[in-house]
Amino acid sequence: MSASLLELRNLSGGYPPVSVFRGVDLTVREGEAVGLFGPNGHGKTTLLKTVAGLIDPWDGDIVFAGDRLNAEGRMRPRTSRHLNYDLFRKRRISAEAVVRQGLIYVMQGNLLFPEMTVEEVLDIAPQAARGRKGTKQMRDLVEELFPRMRERWRSKIRFLSGGERQMVSIAVGLLALPRLLILDEPTLGLSPKLRIELCDAIAKIRARNVPLVVVDQNVEFLTSLVDRLYLFDHGTITQEIDGNEMPSHEEVMTMMFGEAH
Amino acid sequence: MALETLAFVLASGLVLGGLYALMAAGLAVVWTTLGVFNFAHGALIALGAYIAWQVSQYVTGGAGFLIGAGVSVAVMFCLGFAMHYVLVKPFERHANLVLLAVITTLAAASIVENSILLAWGPRDKQITPPIAGKIEFFGTAISTHDFVILAVALAALLAFALFLRKSTTGRAMRAVAQNREAAELMGFNVSRLFAMTIGLSASTAALAGVFVGSLRFISPTVGTDPLMKSLIVVILGGVTRFTSPIYAAFIVGMAEAFSAYFLGLYWAPAVLFAMMIILLLIKPEGLFGRKTRTL
Numbered sequence: 001m002s003a004s005l006l007e008l009r010n011l012s013g014g015y016p017p018v019s020v021f022r023g024v025d026l027t028v029r030e031g032e033a034v035g036l037f038g039p040n041g042h043g044k045t046t047l048l049k050t051v052a053g054l055i056d057p058w059d060g061d062i063v064f065a066g067d068r069l070n071a072e073g074r075m076r077p078r079t080s081r082h083l084n085y086d087l088f089r090k091r092r093i094s095a096e097a098v099v100r101q102g103l104i105y106v107m108q109g110n111l112l113f114p115e116m117t118v119e120e121v122l123d124i125a126p127q128a129a130r131g132r133k134g135t136k137q138m139r140d141l142v143e144e145l146f147p148r149m150r151e152r153w154r155s156k157i158r159f160l161s162g163g164e165r166q167m168v169s170i171a172v173g174l175l176a177l178p179r180l181l182i183l184d185e186p187t188l189g190l191s192p193k194l195r196i197e198l199c200d201a202i203a204k205i206r207a208r209n210v211p212l213v214v215v216d217q218n219v220e221f222l223t224s225l226v227d228r229l230y231l232f233d234h235g236t237i238t239q240e241i242d243g244n245e246m247p248s249h250e251e252v253m254t255m256m257f258g259e260a261h
Numbered sequence: 262m263a264l265e266t267l268a269f270v271l272a273s274g275l276v277l278g279g280l281y282a283l284m285a286a287g288l289a290v291v292w293t294t295l296g297v298f299n300f301a302h303g304a305l306i307a308l309g310a311y312i313a314w315q316v317s318q319y320v321t322g323g324a325g326f327l328i329g330a331g332v333s334v335a336v337m338f339c340l341g342f343a344m345h346y347v348l349v350k351p352f353e354r355h356a357n358l359v360l361l362a363v364i365t366t367l368a369a370a371s372i373v374e375n376s377i378l379l380a381w382g383p384r385d386k387q388i389t390p391p392i393a394g395k396i397e398f399f400g401t402a403i404s405t406h407d408f409v410i411l412a413v414a415l416a417a418l419l420a421f422a423l424f425l426r427k428s429t430t431g432r433a434m435r436a437v438a439q440n441r442e443a444a445e446l447m448g449f450n451v452s453r454l455f456a457m458t459i460g461l462s463a464s465t466a467a468l469a470g471v472f473v474g475s476l477r478f479i480s481p482t483v484g485t486d487p488l489m490k491s492l493i494v495v496i497l498g499g500v501t502r503f504t505s506p507i508y509a510a511f512i513v514g515m516a517e518a519f520s521a522y523f524l525g526l527y528w529a530p531a532v533l534f535a536m537m538i539i540l541l542l543i544k545p546e547g548l549f550g551r552k553t554r555t556l
Contacts, residue, residue: 052446099448107446113439116432124432128448172447 004063005030005211006051006103006180011060013050019058020046021235028180033212035222037252038232044215045108047232048184052105053095062093064103065179069093099128102179108215109188110169114158118149118168121157128176135177141208142171145201163194170201174210181205182213187221219249231256268399270522271515276407276476278514279414280469284487285494285506286418287465293500294438294458297349297362302466303488304373305341307481309333309467310474311377314386323391326475333467341463344369345456377481385478388471410472417468421461422503434458489530490517493537499550509548 006028014020021043028034038044050057053069062069071092098105113121122142126135143150146167152160157168166186173181186202187195199221206212206225216222222229223246231239233256241247247255284306291299313329320328348365352358392409395402425431437444437454445451466484473483490513491506498509513533520532540548 054442054445095445096448096450099446105446107443110443111440112443113436115439116435120426120432121436124429124436125447127429127433176448 003030004028005032005065006213007061007063008051009061009063011047011050011057011062013055013057013059014043014046015055019235021050023236024060026230026237028211028213031209031211032228033206033214033226035226035229036213036215036232037217037219037222037229039256040217042233043235044232045184048105048182048213048215049107050093051098052103052182053093053098054105056092064098064101067101069098069101069103099176102129102132102177103182104128104173104176104178104180105182106169106173106184106186108184109162110165112157112165112168112172115156117154117156118160119153121168122171122175125172125175126177132177135175138174138177141205142174145174145204146171161194163190163198166190166198167201170198170205174205178210180211180213184215185217186214187216187218219247219252223247265400266522269401269403270518272398272401272403272407274515274518275511276411276514277517278511279411280472280487281490281494281514282418282507282510283414283465283469283472285491285498285510286421286503287462287469288491289495289500289506290421290503291459291462292495294434295345295349295362295455297359298366299459299462300363300366300488301344301348301369301373302462302491303484303486304370304377305337305463305466306470306473306484306487307377307479308340308373309337309463309470310388310479310483311381311386311470312336312467313471314388314474314479315381317388321389326388326391326471329388330468330471333471334464337463337467338460341460341466342456344463345452345459349455349459350452374481374484381481383480385480386474387478388474390475406475410476414468414472417465418507421465424461425503430454430457490533493533495547497537497540497548499547501547501549501551505547505549512548 004027006026008024008026011024011026012019012022024047026034036044046055049055051062056075057070058075071090075092126138129135149164149167149171152164157165160168170183170186173183183202187198190198202212202214203225212226214222214225227243229241229246230237231241231252239255284302288299288302291297291302310333312333313326316329316332317325319325348369349358349362352361352365355361390404390406392406394405396405396408425435433444433449434454434457436447437449437451438458441451444454469487470479470484473479473487477483491510494510494513495506497513498506500506516533516536517529521529524532544550
């Protein structure tokens with residue numbers, strides 16, 4: 001068994017004072033693709049945003065490639081109607097540091113930068129990987145995966161369709177030279193044709209041995225792609241399914257919601 | 262109206278427009294990027310002028326003016342950079358950020374103006390214009406210095422626009438302005454980019470201050486009037502694009518020049534405010550604006 005790349009240990013967090021997820025243990029090994037499946041509104045995105053450094057975790061560890069990314073200890077929720085504690089509170093995790101480590105999160109339904117052109121966005125994307133090698137090859141891979149982006153090179157992002165925007169989002173993630181790429185519902189709200197195109201692209205990224213964490217509502221797509229599947233329900237991981245015993249959509253539904261789902 | 266008079270009013274309107282464009286662009290960039298309004302911009306204009314004046318006391322002549330302007334722009338960039346960490350960042354996560362920033366920047370304006378009074382005294386100063394002479398402009402003589410100011414102001418704005426559009430740092434600044442979360446996920450240091458935005462804005466304020474200081478006498482409150490005019494410009498033009506306040510600045514400059522000539526100097530602000538109110542009634546997002554704010 002290869003070394004673990006990302007390890008979440010007993011992670012909990014949320015938007016104070018609302019706890020969204022708690023006691024999450026999740027491991028992604030080197031070269032592995034992991035799926036995360038669960039109902040909407042149960043905290044998957046909040047969990048991933050926390051891992052990406054956008055939200056401060058409350059407790060637990062985020063360890064990536066042997067380095068701890070978040071501050072140690074529990075977050076003490078201090079609020080006061082009279083004092084501005086924000087002045088003294090330090091962030092417990094920094095998105096910049098997370099990205100520089102190569103842990104790249106591609107947001108769900110990312111609006112990106114509406115007034116910038118595709119060309120401009122892809123031009124600044126490799127900044128995340130400054131000082132590392134491989135940008136050239138990654139540019140070639142992006143060209144190969146999303147040939148239709150060339151046609152929209154000079155369009156502003158706000159004129160792109162949802163699918164095209166998702167492609168740009170993934171391309172931005174790839175250009176940051178990910179050591180682990182987290183895709184949050186990449187096929188959400190897309191037309192069937194674009195969906196197939198995008199799933200193909202993700203499969204190709206997988207074929208390049210880029211470690212992945214994929215969240216999706218389609219079990220068939222997930223099981224075809226990933227080595228392991230985590231079921232996420234009510235703010236915590238309820239089950240871990242190994243690659244050899246990948247269930248069908250119906251079976252997963254039964255596991256999560258019982259017979260009468 | 263004689264042609265010479267018209268030419269004179271037009272020329273002064275153009276120079277005013279150039280100055281307002283420089284000031285308003287600085288304000289607009291901070292507003293679109295950070296979402297706060299920098300009321301200290303006027304005080305920065307004054308401080309920029311004083312720094313340039315101080316330098317020109319040691320080095321006389323045209324070189325003094327150039328070095329003074331350069332030093333002023335550089336110092337003000339650093340000051341603007343620091344201002345972000347003192348005035349805006351501590352309140353970043355506060356729900357009332359916009360209101361708090363109004364107060365902190367007003368406080369900064371007051372502190373800067375009083376520090377100027379303390380350091381340089383109440384007596385008015387003037388930066389000696391480096392270029393003497395006049396040129397013929399449709400029958401009237403306009404000072405060459407005025408035209409140089411207009412040209413340099415436009416060149417500075419062009420350079421600023423090119424920086425935002427073409428350079429990686431400029432593009433990153435626009436990215437942060439448009440979607441902060443997505444920019445964070447691309448590994449940009451958001452605070453530093455915000456600080457640079459205020460720094461660049463302060464630099465344009467310094468340049469405007471140097472020009473104002475070579476046209477009029479400078480006092481600690483010299484920036485108050487330009488700040489008000491730039492506010493009108495920003496509201497009038499909208500902030501959708503980098504260029505929208507620039508066009509509006511020339512409209513305001515012309516309106517001011519014409520109303521000052523025909524109605525008298527004291528009526529000019531009233532005319533401008535009336536223009537602004539009427540426009541707000543008809544097109545609230547500004548002459549060249551859309552409803553969104555971006556860079």
